Amino acid sequence: MISEKMQGYVKNSSAIRAMFEEGKRLASIYGAENVYDFSLGNPNVPAPEAVKEAALHVLNEEDSLMVHGYMSNSGYEDVRKAVADSLNNRFGTHYDESNLVMTVGAAGGMNVIFKTLLNPGNEVIAFAPYFGEYRAYVTNYDGVLKVVSPNTETFQPNLEAFEELLTEKTKAVIVNTPNNPTGVVYSAETLRNLAEILEKKQKEYGTSIYLISDEPYRELVYGGVEVPWIPDFYWNTIVGYSFSKSLSLPGERIGYLVLPTEMDDSEAIKNAANVATRILGYVNAPSFFQRVVARCLEEKADIAYYDRNRETLYEGLKKAGLSCIKPEGAFYLFVKSPVEDEKEFCEEAKKQNLLLVPGSSFACPGYVRLAYCVSYEMILRSLPHFEELMKKYR
Amino acid sequence: MISEKMQGYVKNSSAIRAMFEEGKRLASIYGAENVYDFSLGNPNVPAPEAVKEAALHVLNEEDSLMVHGYMSNSGYEDVRKAVADSLNNRFGTHYDESNLVMTVGAAGGMNVIFKTLLNPGNEVIAFAPYFGEYRAYVTNYDGVLKVVSPNTETFQPNLEAFEELLTEKTKAVIVNTPNNPTGVVYSAETLRNLAEILEKKQKEYGTSIYLISDEPYRELVYGGVEVPWIPDFYWNTIVGYSFSKSLSLPGERIGYLVLPTEMDDSEAIKNAANVATRILGYVNAPSFFQRVVARCLEEKADIAYYDRNRETLYEGLKKAGLSCIKPEGAFYLFVKSPVEDEKEFCEEAKKQNLLLVPGSSFACPGYVRLAYCVSYEMILRSLPHFEELMKKYR
Missing domain, CATH: 3.40.640.10 (Type I PLP-dependent aspartate aminotransferase-like (Major domain))
Incomplete structure (x- = not known):
């Protein structure tokens, strides 16, 4: 009964939802602290x-x-x-x-x-x-x-x-x-x-x-x-x-x-x-x-927190053998997939409890997006899993 | 350069804006306390x-x-x-x-x-x-x-x-x-x-x-x-x-x-x-x-204030010779225009600094809407002006 246009929008939305559900599923199995969810652009630094x-x-x-x-x-x-x-x-x-x-x-x-x-x-x-x-x-x-x-x-x-x-x-x-x-x-x-x-x-x-x-x-x-x-x-x-x-x-x-x-x-x-x-x-x-x-036009959230995340994740990924442009802004890293089909890479990453977004969602296949508006500790915990993941591609 | 659809919407909006501007114009000439603006459905009772x-x-x-x-x-x-x-x-x-x-x-x-x-x-x-x-x-x-x-x-x-x-x-x-x-x-x-x-x-x-x-x-x-x-x-x-x-x-x-x-x-x-x-x-x-x-689902604003407005305005308008259904809810009175063309009546009302909305805006010509989410004192001050207005139509 919903409109034809909405049927298309709903179909496109199901991928995002599936990712979200997958995160919840993995957390329920392995514990939230052992799932490394880089999928959401939701600020983790509180309002000033x-x-x-x-x-x-x-x-x-x-x-x-x-x-x-x-x-x-x-x-x-x-x-x-x-x-x-x-x-x-x-x-x-x-x-x-x-x-x-x-x-x-x-x-x-x-x-x-x-x-x-x-x-x-x-x-x-x-x-x-x-x-x-x-x-x-x-x-x-x-x-x-x-x-x-x-x-x-x-x-x-x-x-x-x-x-x-x-x-x-x-x-x-x-x-x-x-x-x-x-x-x-x-x-x-x-x-x-x-x-x-x-x-x-x-x-x-x-x-x-x-x-x-x-x-x-x-x-x-x-x-x-x-x-x-x-x-x-x-x-x-x-x-x-x-x-x-x-x-x-x-x-x-x-x-x-x-x-x-x-x-x-x-x-x-x-x-x-x-x-x-x-x-x-x-x-x-x-x-x-x-x-x-x-009343807050000259204020901003604690950007230094994101900056440390950026440095740590960027260096960690490089060390693991991944490559990407070092971002100058926002809170995302756009990383080249080691295989052409980045969705396949995202699936492999999931086996390490790493949740990444395929570049196809941004009309740029062959890449994956990581949102680093996450806790610094999660980034530290995730790095060995990127190392492990990349062993497959060496 | 704006879209064709928007051109239509903008045209329809100009009547509301004109009314708003007219209120400001009258207030600048006669003083805000001498303009009786019944045009807006904006609650005047504060949040609880x-x-x-x-x-x-x-x-x-x-x-x-x-x-x-x-x-x-x-x-x-x-x-x-x-x-x-x-x-x-x-x-x-x-x-x-x-x-x-x-x-x-x-x-x-x-x-x-x-x-x-x-x-x-x-x-x-x-x-x-x-x-x-x-x-x-x-x-x-x-x-x-x-x-x-x-x-x-x-x-x-x-x-x-x-x-x-x-x-x-x-x-x-x-x-x-x-x-x-x-x-x-x-x-x-x-x-x-x-x-x-x-x-x-x-x-x-x-x-x-x-x-x-x-x-x-x-x-x-x-x-x-x-x-x-x-x-x-x-x-x-x-x-x-x-x-x-x-x-x-x-x-x-x-x-x-x-x-x-x-x-x-x-x-x-x-x-x-x-x-x-x-x-x-x-x-x-x-x-x-x-x-x-x-946290406020069982709360509501002071409805008694609107109720007193309703009674006073309804009785006052009736006394002035106007007729309308006594409302049981919301904060509007929908009053029969004494002449077929209610826009003409709204123009006459303006001469008494009374701002009313023509029923045509609600697909019901021949009537005018008064919003009584206004101060009780304004209603009291307005009533002699309705009396004066209605002298024309007796």
Whole structure:
């Protein structure tokens, strides 16, 4: 009785569920401490203390009717102003509250912007490897997702292949940097070249092509790496952000969209994004946590914890004979499978109680993703099992 | 550059926005205390103290990683169990956590269920007058909304007209009781007759027709009126609930769907609703407020305040020469316009600084809606202006 579209989505979801069930099954046999689950991007570092303090402040000092009430569908004006000010301070931009829409996480923001922009048949381009949910966010609005094949040397986007995919039907392009699943940060050079191609093609087709920058991992970078501010490179950029990772609040569903004044048809898009937020049933981003994050814009979770995990796991895997690009951001390692069929490798890994996600889930077979937002101790305990696993492949 | 569908939605939204702007304009001229804004269904009674206590408890006593983290897309198991237990206590049902999906308000729940059920061209029936957003929730998934003409005698649903609208394409029927905008509670007799028609038509067409009961006003009833539990009347009932009104938490976006085991294809629908929650970008209902409401299931906002408003406004309007059904629930009065074109009446009312919503917004022209979730003092101050307004129509 469920819709045909949902039948497809449900089928795709069963792999994730199967992995989750497998983890539970293994834990029940071997004990939770002997299962090494690298499959989930769920922060294991708690929210900073400032979040609790802000929550207590809002509860104790602000007016309950205002805190829990309706506001503009785009969010509280003062919250949007605070976010705009914070961005202006960091990136030298000139945003105000009218450029911000508070959203139900980055996922909510992407749905709002695709609802706003896409006519049936419009094309959206993503770069492999990419977060698998993008396909649903695009097809929800009858858009067509086109995928640029990966550049497995550097995992910077493959710009030659990209240029060939652009057509007069291209409405939007998704970038995600720091990247899930590779942890790669797109360089300024990459972004300059990307912008140049987009400008050329816009001119050629007489269209507007929006660059949607999905940035939940913006704050999660290591070794002083800088994440370029993409609207500096290309005026038709829309930024989607989430506090899920930076403040370890994934369950709260709080993020924002930046809709710059400089982009084509800015007023119409801002107005429509406000309406889309309402009619998609979000109505508004959760009110209490809008007010909480506004007080925590300069805070972040303990990134050093992830950094130690990154170093330890990266070195450990290398020692075991695996190879991967050393990630500069996010909390994932994207590791080359020692055999072509990475699903077979994942099955072998399971025999060592190691749970990894096949790269096929990110349109990049031959690789596996490890999420290292896990306890440091689990990483230490897992390393001998990677050694054991790799004996097969020497 | 925005999508064609959005252009339509934006156009429809401009009337609401115009009303809001008009209120601000009048307030700036006459002072806020001299503008009588009955246009918004935004609770003016604060959340009960128990909500704050629960919030403090969750912040201080529960594990931060769990409270703010991801859980099943359908919500925390213990929260869903608590909601199921509370329903079982009240209605003698036998739900468990598998029958509940926590949602981003009732609006989020309705989008989840329509995403789950509707193929393009499927028909959904609503009874006029109805909450205008239903049209968007249905057309979001390329469904077709069919509207049953109103029964303006009692504002119980017009069941003869309903029966004629049912076809083999009918996938769902929406009911909303206590009703926005009339405040009417559907009687047990109405529901029995409605169920009988649905059962007959299901059999005739060999289809399943789901009754979606949108119940944000369930707890807001006066004078001891009982709101029947609709799944008791018809097995293919899905209940959508929101804590927006009962706990005065509209901004928090927290509610649930009840997906009974008894309904046709229950397992597939429960599974798909879980997936739909994710891919629509909600991912899950806000985690902190899931945990808060689970501790407040037997609480409600100060309904006596609305009841006094109801009595005072109803009597005042009657005295001024207006007529309407005395509402038994929600916080709206649906008043007959003294002239056929109720928009003209709304314009006249504005001259008295009275802001009313035309019934056309609810597919029921000739009537106007007044939301009495406002301060009692504002109602008292407004009554002479209704007297003055009605002098024109005597």
